[in-house]
Amino acid sequence: MDIDSTLARSNKPTSRKKLIIGLLIIGCGLIAFALQQWLAPHSLAASQLQITSVTQADFVVKIRGFGRLKSKHQRYLTNTDTAMVEAIHVYPGTRVSKDTVILSLVNPLQAQRLxxxxxxxxxxxxxxxxxIINQKSQLLERQANLTILKSDLESAQLRAEAESKLIEQGIVSSLDYKRSLLTVKQLEQRVDIEKQRLTQLADMHHERSKIQQELLSQFELNYQVQQQAFNDLQITAGIDGMLQALNVELGQNLTPGTRLAVVGSDTALKAELSIQQSEAEKIALNMPAKVNTFSAGESSEVLAKVTRIDPIVSDGRVMIELDLTGTLPANARPDLSIEGYVISHIIPNALTINLPIKAQANSNAMLFKLNPTTHLAHPTKIEFGTLSDNKIQLLSGAKVGEQLIISDLSKWQHLATIKIEQESL
Incomplete structure (x- = not known):
């Protein structure tokens, strides 16, 4: 009997059992390690996250836009006749008064017409x-004739009066007396006729003078028109302000109505903001606003109010015109680039947080709420309200003082808990 072979066969089952047990122990350890890793909360560094606290205060809802300052008063300079640019006296950016000559034009035909x-x-x-001289002479002649006739009449009347006394004495015959009376009557008629002729002559002179004055007025008006056209060859600013644009060159030939230059007021300004169409629908006239001119070394925000809403939509935006009611900073000038906002309304005692990534107004989102004691964050449904600037209103889901993570954690929303690792000092 082979003892060694018998002992070898008897030890073989024992080795297998040990191997199986060892494998089971290793498998259980791996499973336990996997369960531990799965159940343990995922960790994120606080320095990599944006964490904000819920605050409560009056929430000013602002509608922002960008644009430029514009002159309240502008004057477009044009020419009224064909001409050539002879001289340019002022260039854009120069402050001008209403009498400042900007351009000198030349037109030989206009000088001839003048x-x-x-x-x-x-x-x-x-x-x-x-x-007038002839009329005066004619009147004097008529008046002289009337004076002579009046003198003759007076003589005839005296003669007739004297003969009336002498006829009774027989010194003057009745025939001579009757002739004297006839002479008086004729002279009286001639005096009346001469008076009428003098009156008619005066009336005729008056009518002729009116016609001559009307003709003279026409010639004076024509001269004034030609003189004004000649003066218009000197293009003046017309208003106090700044020359904003010059559209012609030296020696350029111009047709009537050519746009030569633009002058605008530099102290009386308004603001024009470009607002998104969806936001512009919330704006109404007389709403308060502010404009930022980005002035260095002083307050650059200027109080304003809405005075006009352009009905035309261009590239999805609407132009809002603002009247600047506050004090203008030193850098304020026409065509200055600005930013501004209109205050559409104020929500009293509103809960707000800094704007989370991808958050939208009047929507719901899942944000992680952080427990500052345990440093654990749990996903919480948050209801948003109005959005303004980098703030958004909270309607539900959080209270004053609670902390919310506003970073994009959408890929971790399936986790029940996230551990926030705080930096060690």
Whole structure:
């Protein structure tokens, strides 16, 4: 009998049992380690997260936009006749008064028309003066004739009166007396006729003078028109302010109505903000607003109010015009780039937090609420309300003082808990 072979066969089952037991122990350990890793909360460093606290205060709802300052008063300078740019006296950016000459234009035909109008006016004035002299002479002649007739009448009346006394004495015959009375009657009629002729002559002179004055007024008006057209060759600013644009070059030939330059007020300004169409629908006239001119070294925000809402939508935006009611900073000027906002309304005692990533107004989202004692964060359903700037209103899901993680943790929302690792000092 082979003892060694018998002992070998008897030890073989024992080795297998030990191997199986060892494998079971290792498997259980791996399972236990996996369960521990699965059940343990995932850890994130606090330095990698944005954590905000819920605050409560009056929530100012702002509608923001960007734009430029514009002149309240602008004047577009144009020419009224064909001309050529002879000289440029002022360039854009220069402050001007209403009498500042910006451009000098030249038009030889206009100078000729002015000379002709001046000559015609002078001739008409001479004709009027000549007529006045002739009329005075005619009136004097008529008045002299009337005076002579009146003198003759008085003589005839005296003669007739004397003969009336002498006829009774037989010194004067009745025939001579009757002739004297007839002479008086004829002279009285001639005096009346001469008075009528003098009155008619005066009336005729008056009507002629009116016609001549109307003709003179036409010549004067024509001369004034030509003089104004000549003066208009000197292009002046027209208002106090700043030359904002110059659209012509030296030597350029111009047609009537060419846009030459733009002058705008530099102290009386308004603001134009470009607002998204969806936000512009919330804006109404006279709403308070503020404009930021980004002035260095002083307050750059200026109080304003809404004065006009442009009905035209361009590229999904609407232009809002603001009247600047506050004191303008030193850097305020036409065409200055600005930012601003309109205060649409104020929500009293509103709960707000800093705007979470991907959050939208009037929506729901899952945010992790942080327990500052345990440093554990749990997903919580939050209901949002109004959005303004980088703040958003909370309608439900959190209370004042609670901390919420506003970083994007959407890939961890399946976890019940996240541990927030605080930095060690």
């Amino acid at each position: 000379s002709v109008a001046r000559l015609e006016l002078a001739r008409q004035k001479a004709s009027v003066n000549e007529q």
